Amino acid sequence: MMISVGNIEKSYGEVKALRGVSLEVKEGELFGLIGPDGAGKTSLIRILVTLLKPDVGSATVNELDVVKDFRKLRNQIGYMPGRFSLYPDLTVEENMTFFATVFGTTIEENYHLVKDIYQQIEPFKERLAGRLSGGMKQKLALSCALIHAPKVLVLDEPTTGVDAVSRKEFWEMLKRLQKMGITILVSTPYMDEANLCDRVALIQDGKILTIDTPEKVTQSFGHKLWAIRSDNMYLCIRHLREHSESDSVFAFGEYLHVTWKDQDMQADEMEKYLSDLGHTNVEVKRTEPGIEDVFMDLMQKHDN
Ligand SMILES: Nc1ncnc2c1ncn2[C@@H]1O[C@H](COP(=O)(O)OP(=O)(O)OP(=O)(O)O)[C@@H](O)[C@H]1O
Numbered sequence: 039m040m041i042s043v044g045n046i047e048k049s050y051g052e053v054k055a056l057r058g059v060s061l062e063v064k065e066g067e068l069f070g071l072i073g074p075d076g077a078g079k080t081s082l083i084r085i086l087v088t089l090l091k092p093d094v095g096s097a098t099v100n101e102l103d104v105v106k107d108f109r110k111l112r113n114q115i116g117y118m119p120g121r122f123s124l125y126p127d128l129t130v131e132e133n134m135t136f137f138a139t140v141f142g143t144t145i146e147e148n149y150h151l152v153k154d155i156y157q158q159i160e161p162f163k164e165r166l167a168g169r170l171s172g173g174m175k176q177k178l179a180l181s182c183a184l185i186h187a188p189k190v191l192v193l194d195e196p197t198t199g200v201d202a203v204s205r206k207e208f209w210e211m212l213k214r215l216q217k218m219g220i221t222i223l224v225s226t227p228y229m230d231e232a233n234l235c236d237r238v239a240l241i242q243d244g245k246i247l248t249i250d251t252p253e254k255v256t257q258s259f260g261h262k263l264w265a266i267r268s269d270n271m272y273l274c275i276r277h278l279r280e281h282s283e284s285d286s287v288f289a290f291g292e293y294l295h296v297t298w299k300d301q302d303m304q305a306d307e308m309e310k311y312l313s314d315l316g317h318t319n320v321e322v323k324r325t326e327p328g329i330e331d332v333f334m335d336l337m338q339k340h341d342n
Pocket residue numbers: 050053054055073074075076077078079080081082
């Protein structure tokens with residue numbers, strides 16, 4: 039195992055950020071840590087990159103203990119924090135040189151690793167990092183995290199606040215790095231990014247809800263799922279929730295995602311129920327669950 043986390047707990051005063059988290063990441067894997075703000079992703083990541091000590095439990099990265107072997111470990115991990123750790127008043131090139139020097143290497147020595155990414159920002163190498171666009175900052179931060187040729191790359195919400203095109207490009211870069219043999223752990227609040235990972239852990243309120251391939255996670259959804267809408271979505275939610283047979287009702291884009299206690303519930307029954315309550319343009323159709331649906335479902339189970 040490249041990363042092994044055993045029953046880690048971490049509190050900040052009264053706030054329990056991690057409540058017994060265990061997971062394993064295999065060598066060469068692209069592993070996603072998926073969860074909403076405050077789920078505990080940053081705490082777990084900071085423990086893995088040796089910047090924070092767990093209260094309980096232990097973790098190893100490449101067989102090195104994150105507490106005892108932290109010095110050795112830092113050379114093996116590339117870390118891209120959520121808020122880019124760039125120096126805004128240094129130029130692009132100076133930032134790269136700085137990070138290379140800290141790790142006792144040079145840009146030239148590991149240029150092959152960052153070439154693809156760095157070439158895109160090299161035309162601006164004299165520019166101050168603080169004056170780069172979001173997408174370019176992200177590329178520079180990734181280049182800086184890679185310059186010492188780490189075995190493992192850990193990225194904390196690298197695509198938060200980045201536009202859709204840059205997000206896509208960023209994931210393509212991660213895939214290329216994975217092909218070069220780097221193990222990658224990436225956290226994200228965007229559920230649609232789950233499908234780009236080999237395996238994901240869904241995390242909520244300091245607990246792991248499930249760990250599996252994205253396909254298996256969505257297959258685990260054990261209900262028939264319906265997409266429903268009408269002209270009055272606000273009332274539509276209320277009326278469906280009031281139905282004694284409805285199980286879960288969530289707004290999801292322009293439809294509501296609905297499950298029923300009775301799996302044999304028919305579309306025309308649902309349509310009639312809403313029409314009788316005065317709804318117009320009622321639409322009811324079957325739909326396939328996504329990661330979001332599984333997340334909602336697991337969260338409900340854990341709350342109960
Ligand atoms: N230094 C701190 N002092 C007190 N509470 C903290 C501290 N750091 C994090 N927390 C709390 O611990 C919980 C987990 O935070 P964490 O940052 O690990 O979650 P996250 O999933 O990374 O979310 P985010 O995307 O907001 O960073 C949250 O409730 C957060 O408010």
